[in-house]
Amino acid sequence: MSKLILNMTMSLDGFAAGPNVRPEEPMGNGGEELHRWMFKNGSTDESPGKFQAEFFENIGAYIMGRRTLDLGLEPWGENPPYHAPCFVLSEEPHETITKQGGTSFIFVTDGVHGALKQAQEAAGSKDIVVMGGANAAQQFINAGLLDELYIHVAHMLLGSGTRLFDNLTIKPAELEKIAVTDALGATHMKFRFRK
Amino acid sequence: MMVSLDGVMQAPGGPEEDTSGGFKYGGWTYAYSDEAMGEIITKELSMPFDLLLGRKTYEIWSAYWPKQTGSIADPFNKAKKYVVSGKGVDLTWKESILIDGDVVAKLKALKAEDGPQLHVWGSSVLLQTLLKNDLVDELRLRIYPITLGSGKRLFAEGTIPAAFELLDSTALPSGVILANYKRAGEVKTGSVA
Numbered sequence A: 001m002s003k004l005i006l007n008m009t010m011s012l013d014g015f016a017a018g019p020n021v022r023p024e025e026p027m028g029n030g031g032e033e034l035h036r037w038m039f040k041n042g043s044t045d046e047s048p049g050k051f052q053a054e055f056f057e058n059i060g061a062y063i064m065g066r067r068t069l070d071l072g073l074e075p076w077g078e079n080p081p082y083h084a085p086c087f088v089l090s091e092e093p094h095e096t097i098t099k100q101g102g103t104s105f106i107f108v109t110d111g112v113h114g115a116l117k118q119a120q121e122a123a124g125s126k127d128i129v130v131m132g133g134a135n136a137a138q139q140f141i142n143a144g145l146l147d148e149l150y151i152h153v154a155h156m157l158l159g160s161g162t163r164l165f166d167n168l169t170i171k172p173a174e175l176e177k178i179a180v181t182d183a184l185g186a187t188h189m190k191f192r193f194r195k
Numbered sequence B: 001m002m003v004s005l006d007g008v009m010q011a012p013g014g015p016e017e018d019t020s021g022g023f024k025y026g027g028w029t030y031a032y033s034d035e036a037m038g039e040i041i042t043k044e045l046s047m048p049f050d051l052l053l054g055r056k057t058y059e060i061w062s063a064y065w066p067k068q069t070g071s072i073a074d075p076f077n078k079a080k081k082y083v084v085s086g087k088g089v090d091l092t093w094k095e096s097i098l099i100d101g102d103v104v105a106k107l108k109a110l111k112a113e114d115g116p117q118l119h120v121w122g123s124s125v126l127l128q129t130l131l132k133n134d135l136v137d138e139l140r141l142r143i144y145p146i147t148l149g150s151g152k153r154l155f156a157e158g159t160i161p162a163a164f165e166l167l168d169s170t171a172l173p174s175g176v177i178l179a180n181y182k183r184a185g186e187v188k189t190g191s192v193a
Helices: A031-042 A050-056 A066-076 A111-123 A134-142 B035-045 B055-067 B073-078 B103-112 B124-132
Strands: A004-011 A015-017 A059-065 A085-089 A104-108 A127-132 A148-154 A175-183 A186-193 B002-004 B049-054 B081-084 B096-099 B117-120 B138-144 B164-171 B177-183
Touching: A004 A031, A004 A134, A015 A031, A015 A134, A031 A148, A059 A066, A059 A111, A059 A134, A066 A085, A066 A104, A085 A111, A104 A111, A111 A127, A111 A134, A127 A134, A175 B035, A175 B164, B035 B138, B049 B055, B049 B124, B055 B073, B055 B081, B055 B124, B081 B103, B096 B103, B103 B124, B117 B124
Parallel strands: A004 A127, A004 A148, A059 A085, A059 A127, A085 A104, B002 B138, B049 B081, B049 B117, B081 B096
Antiparallel strands: A004 A015, A148 A186, A175 A186, B138 B177, B164 B177
16 A cells, blocks of 8 residues: 655755745755755665665655656756656746656646645655645645655754744654664655554 | 673674684674774774783784774774783784783882873773782673673673673664763672562
8 A cells, every 4th residue: 555655855844945035045054954864875876785675666756846846857867766757846836847867847736635646646656755845745744645744854953944843733742662773864764654 | 891791701893803723703893883882983083092912802903903993993003002912912003011920019110100091992801800900990791782602701700799880771763772881899698678
């Protein structure tokens, strides 16, 4: 059965990006460092470290916010690392953007439920990852649609920026720990939502 | 100490490292040596230390490390090597010092001296002497998620009743558990019924 997983990194003080997110600094000021753990010792898209492998293997579809796509489209290049359909939450419609290597960006205008439905059709029995940004994450948390949370807490404080867990309208929710491990300057926490 | 779940510490590094007793699984840490493990080892070797080794481990290491360079080889080659042996041993490795005769007394004296920490690697036979004589201050275990069934064991006939304090524990994504213990007092008993 396909799982819907939120997989994101935040600083210890809870920021998914630093302040002043802009094309020149897509992760905001100081935010590049958040993802450093993924690229330790020269891991690249071609030879991924163990965590990159987990982020990309057995995933049938991705969901992301429009802003994340706008900022990421150029840096991800002609052959983005997703190699699967990516459903983009967007107010405005847009034609599908098809890249090399099996990645395509499909714009969805009927919200999280619409995006999830299309992602499930595309993913089949494989899992679906909500990979960012914070706004998209919050929408999925508030809609109660996620099965699992993979949060990588980078061992750093950012001080300010975009809080990952902001604007939540949920009632207090206990999580079930799947695994907590530590490596490369980040603590990796996997939780299941108690339904 | 790299150790399997069932307490085996023989030949973690490679198939030819130590095949005594017909041990067939040399190199059992290979599948778990990722960047995370590498970072832990590098950090540990970046602190000042001298080595305390039993004869068999010394013989294996002195044939291998002097030919290597790098972030692991360099600190090993640089450190003083105290080698415990009753039978005598060829001290071919630079900076090697023999400890024979009344080993326990000499080790107590060595510990009382000024100097960097003494790190023991391998040395399953020497370890039993160290444990039995309560000479171990810290146990740094790297527990691998495997059982091996047979082989030289970390805790053999040397253990004594002793309590420890857990200083630090980490689960690595590969499944290896790091657990660092400090020697801390005596075993307490009671009834939980």
